[in-house]
Amino acid sequence: MATTTVAPVATAAAAPGPVGNNRRWYEGATAHVVLIALLLVALYPIVYMIGTSFKAPDEILNNVNVLPRRFSPQNYAEGWIGIPGVTFGTFFLNSAVVAAGVVIGNVVACSLAAFAFARLKFPLRGFWFAIMIGTLLLPHHVLIVPQYVLFNSLEWINTPLPLIVPKFLATEAFFVFLMVQFMRGIPRSLDEAAEIDGCGPYRRFLFVVLPLTKPALVTTAVFSFIWTWNDFFTQLVYLNDLDAYTVPIGLRLFLDSSGQNAIAPMFAMSVLSLVPVFLFFLVFQRLIVDGINTSGIKG
Amino acid sequence: MADTAVRPAPAAGTTQTASRGRPGRRKEAVAGYVFLSPWLLGLFGITLLPMLYSLYLSFTDYDLLQDPEWVGLENYERMFTGDPQFWNAVVATVLFAVTSVPLKLAVALGVALLLYRNRRGVGLYRSLYYVPSLLGGSVAIAIVWQTLFGGQGAINEVLAVFGIPTRAWINDPSFALGTLVVLAAWQFGAPMVIFLAGLKQIPAEMFEAAALDGAGRFKQFWHVTLPLLSPVLFFNVVLETIAGFQGFTAAFVISGGTGGPADSTLLYTVYLYLRGFGDFQMGYASAMAWVFLIVLGIITAIVFRSGSLWVHYADEGDR
Numbered sequence: 001m002a003t004t005t006v007a008p009v010a011t012a013a014a015a016p017g018p019v020g021n022n023r024r025w026y027e028g029a030t031a032h033v034v035l036i037a038l039l040l041v042a043l044y045p046i047v048y049m050i051g052t053s054f055k056a057p058d059e060i061l062n063n064v065n066v067l068p069r070r071f072s073p074q075n076y077a078e079g080w081i082g083i084p085g086v087t088f089g090t091f092f093l094n095s096a097v098v099a100a101g102v103v104i105g106n107v108v109a110c111s112l113a114a115f116a117f118a119r120l121k122f123p124l125r126g127f128w129f130a131i132m133i134g135t136l137l138l139p140h141h142v143l144i145v146p147q148y149v150l151f152n153s154l155e156w157i158n159t160p161l162p163l164i165v166p167k168f169l170a171t172e173a174f175f176v177f178l179m180v181q182f183m184r185g186i187p188r189s190l191d192e193a194a195e196i197d198g199c200g201p202y203r204r205f206l207f208v209v210l211p212l213t214k215p216a217l218v219t220t221a222v223f224s225f226i227w228t229w230n231d232f233f234t235q236l237v238y239l240n241d242l243d244a245y246t247v248p249i250g251l252r253l254f255l256d257s258s259g260q261n262a263i264a265p266m267f268a269m270s271v272l273s274l275v276p277v278f279l280f281f282l283v284f285q286r287l288i289v290d291g292i293n294t295s296g297i298k299g
Numbered sequence: 300m301a302d303t304a305v306r307p308a309p310a311a312g313t314t315q316t317a318s319r320g321r322p323g324r325r326k327e328a329v330a331g332y333v334f335l336s337p338w339l340l341g342l343f344g345i346t347l348l349p350m351l352y353s354l355y356l357s358f359t360d361y362d363l364l365q366d367p368e369w370v371g372l373e374n375y376e377r378m379f380t381g382d383p384q385f386w387n388a389v390v391a392t393v394l395f396a397v398t399s400v401p402l403k404l405a406v407a408l409g410v411a412l413l414l415y416r417n418r419r420g421v422g423l424y425r426s427l428y429y430v431p432s433l434l435g436g437s438v439a440i441a442i443v444w445q446t447l448f449g450g451q452g453a454i455n456e457v458l459a460v461f462g463i464p465t466r467a468w469i470n471d472p473s474f475a476l477g478t479l480v481v482l483a484a485w486q487f488g489a490p491m492v493i494f495l496a497g498l499k500q501i502p503a504e505m506f507e508a509a510a511l512d513g514a515g516r517f518k519q520f521w522h523v524t525l526p527l528l529s530p531v532l533f534f535n536v537v538l539e540t541i542a543g544f545q546g547f548t549a550a551f552v553i554s555g556g557t558g559g560p561a562d563s564t565l566l567y568t569v570y571l572y573l574r575g576f577g578d579f580q581m582g583y584a585s586a587m588a589w590v591f592l593i594v595l596g597i598i599t600a601i602v603f604r605s606g607s608l609w610v611h612y613a614d615e616g617d618r
Contacts, residue, residue, distance in 0.1 A: 031413050035424055038410065042431055042485065048453060049443045064456055113338035121324070122331030132338070135346060139545055139595060141568050142588040145356065145575050146349035152363065169341025176338065201330035230437040232548040233568070237576055248438040252552055255442055263446055270439035281433055285426055288433070289492055 053267040060264055076272070079265030082254055086242050088269055091250035094239075095229060098160045098246055102228040103221045105167030106175050110220060111213060113170045114179030115205045119191065129180075135173045144237055151238065158241040163234060167224075175220045182216035183209060215287075222284045226277050247273045357586035362579045374586035385587070387562035388570035395476060395550075395566060396543035399483035404535055407487040411494035412524075425492060432488035440482070441552035445469055448478040469553055472561040479564055482549050490535045497531030498524070526611040533610045537602055544595055547572070567591060 048066050053075055055068040080088050116122070117129050151162040170176055186209060194208045210217075232248045239249055251273055254266055281288060332339075357374055359367035378385050410428060414421050434440055447454050450467035459465055468474045501524065509519045525532075547568040550558065558565025558573070571591070575584030 027416075028419075031416060032420075035410070035413055039424065039427055042428060045440065045443050045447060045485070046430065046434065048447065049439070052446075064453075066453075109337045109341075112334045116331045116334035116338075120327050120331040120334065122328040122335075125331065128335065128339075131342065135342070137541065137599060138346070139541075139591065141545065141547075141571055142353070142592045143346065143349055144571075145581055145585050145588060146353040147345065148576070149352070149356075149363070149581065150345075150349060166341060166345050168337065169345055170338035171341045171345055201327055201334075205334070226433065230434075232436075232438055232551070233572075236551075237572070248548075251438045251442065252556075255438075255445075255552065256555065266442060267446075270442050273439045274434050274437060277433060277437075281430070289425055289429055 049267050050271055052264055053271045055264055057264065075264040075268040079254070079262075079269040079272075082258065082262060082265050082269065083242075083250065086245075086250075088247070088250060088272065090243060091245050091247045092272075094160070094244060095246040095248075098163050098235070099225050099228045101160060101164030102167045103224045105164055106170075106172050106220055106224040107217050109168050109170035110172060110175040110179055111210060111217060112205075113176045114183055114213075115209055117176070118180045118183035119204070119209060120201060132173050132176055135171075136177060140234070144234070148237060157238055158244040160244075162238045163228075172224070175224070178220065179213060179216045182213055186212045218284070219287060222280055222288060226280060226288075229277050353585040353588055356582050357589050359582045361581040361585075363581060367582065370582070374583045375590075377583070378586060378590065384562060384565065384570065388558070388565045388567050391476060391558070391563060391565050392544060392567040395479060395483075395546060396540065399480045399546075400536070400539045400543045402480060402484040403487050403539060404490055404532070406484055407490035407535070408494050408532075410487065411491045411498060412520075414491075415495060415498040421495075425495065428491060429488035432486040435482065435486035436548055438548060438552055441549045444478060444482050444549065445553045470560055472563040475554070475560055475563045479546070479549055479553070483543070483546065490539060493531060493535055494528070497528050501527045529610045530612060533606050537599070540602055541595070541599065544598070 044066070051065075051067045052060070054071040054073065056070070056072045056074070059068055082088075113132075117125065117132070147162070147166075148157075151157060154161075156162045156165075190208050190212070191204055194204050199207070230248070232252075235246050235249050236252070239245055242253075245253065251266075251269060254262070254269060258266065356367060358369060358371060360370050360373075361367035414424055446452055448468035450465075450470070452468070454468065455465035466474070468478050505523050505527065506519055509523045514522065545568055546566050550564045550566045550569050551572070554560075554564045554569075556573075558569045567587075571584055571587045574580045574587065
């Protein structure tokens with residue numbers, strides 16, 4: 001009853017088959033049309049970026065189409081050496097070093113802290129845990145000035161150290177929290193069995209809990225990589241030397257130095273800069289999208 | 300109790316019943332702090348002490364070269380009474396947050412509802428819609444945005460079709476922030492995925508019961524979907540609000556590191572960066588950081604408080 005009243009009158013009247021079925025088909029089709037149209041809008045900037053990166057110079061001005069008439073890869077060669085004195089190879093290498101350091105740091109340090117919170121009893125555990133949750137909401141802009149002063153006095157500016165070392169001290173509370181939640185789901189009986197066999201806390205961590213935490217470790221690694229690769233703010237603050245630049249900082253310099261004159265080479269480097277993130281997405285797609293479902297991660 | 304009964308004796312030297320006896324417990328406490336030590340070091344060395352130091356710096360004049368010079372409340376005074384740019388930054392940030400967060404969440408919820416009703420192809424749509432969220436925060440996309448919304452940009456070509464006058468959106472003080480809002484809303488994939496997960500939790504019988512009672516689509520949405528989805532909505536509101544106030548990359552890159560035109564995209568974080576690392580007014584930047592922390596704390600508290608008014612948890616009240 002309710003369904004027939006809701007269905008659009010026109011289609012219901014024109015329907016050859018049962019009204020309910022027709023309505024469903026009609027609605028399904030409309031929804032797909034809307035979803036696909038929206039998808040085109042949503043993906044347009046990305047297609048535009050890729051398309052433009054392959055356009056020859058004369059096409060940039062004349063061809064209003066998103067896709068180039070013929071694909072010319074020369075923008076990539078041009079962009080790669082677009083900044084005098086350095087190539088994007090340096091930037092990619094620097095970004096890779098930072099990202100690798102952050103991934104290792106987060107996985108190691110956060111799993112250590114998480115094991116303590118999730119599996120061990122010690123005085124003040126609840127207190128420390130509450131503080132850890134408190135730091136989750138702490139905006140990192142608040143810490144950037146004093147941290148800069150600290151790292152500056154250690155002469156770490158223009159090295160990857162200010163970007164990596166804090167991660168080895170489990171400052172990424174979000175991942176600690178993620179792993180605590182995950183470890184709490186691992187049956188206690190496994191720990192207890194290991195305890196009977198004479199395993200202390202250290203071996204229980206290494207041989208029982210850690211192997212079972214693998215999904216959370218992979219999630220941490222993947223998001224650490226993506227967030228670090230895309231990060232701009234901290235890298236902008238700590239890296240001021242061309243040779244220390246990472247990809248986002250290099251791109252920004254490219255934009256500032258060449259502006260609108262070198263759109264296509266700049267877009268080519270923009271595309272390249274996103275390739276590692278996109279590859280991670282292809283490989284870990286399920287985990288990234290579902291990981292958000294289960295743990296509320298924000299991308 | 301059950302805990303002690305089940306847990307057997309650890310090593311030799313303790314009796315059967317006192318399995319959680321002293322040596323074991325102490326050993327575990329020590330281990331706890333060993334495991335926690337990197338985090339503790341980070342908490343004090345990289346978070347708490349620097350925070351205190353920045354509080355101290357906020358009462359000083361400091362340019363990194365000379366020692367900090369105590370100036371009392373001068374930085375705060377200047378901020379609130381003598382710095383129009385500060386207020387421009389506040390206005391831009393609030394405008395950005397209160398427009399981008401609702402818009403982004405509305406789009407996310409709308410698409411999630413469409414996807415939820417049409418199971419076919421959900422996986423593919425979900426992944427593809429997520430791509431902007433994945434890439435949107437990068438400098439690369441900010442560069443694309445600058446070109447898209449520039450004078451010669453593709454957006455103008457599209458708008459010209461509808462007879463809308465063309466302009467350099469990013470150079471127009473009335474529209475520049477709008478392009479940032481669109482960029483933020485464009486990344487609706489992440490909250491959408493969370494909405495979808497929440498929608499899946501709503502039992503189908505709820506809709507069937509509502510339909511039997513004569514509730515149409517709109518009523519079902521208003522009286523069934525929305526209340527049952529409110530905890531997830533709340534979660535998204537909290538996350539996006541916090542993120543909304545901290546936007547930096549796009550505003551900085553698109554405005555060429557100025558927050559312009561006419562301070563219209565001078566988000567708080569951009570201004571903080573310019574003061575702290577553009578002209579190395581570390582004291583002033585620290586004061587700005589503390590005001591930011593306190594205001595964000597208040598806003599977060601308000602959002603949490605408001606939750607008790609409109610968030611409906613299934614296990615309380617009428618269930």
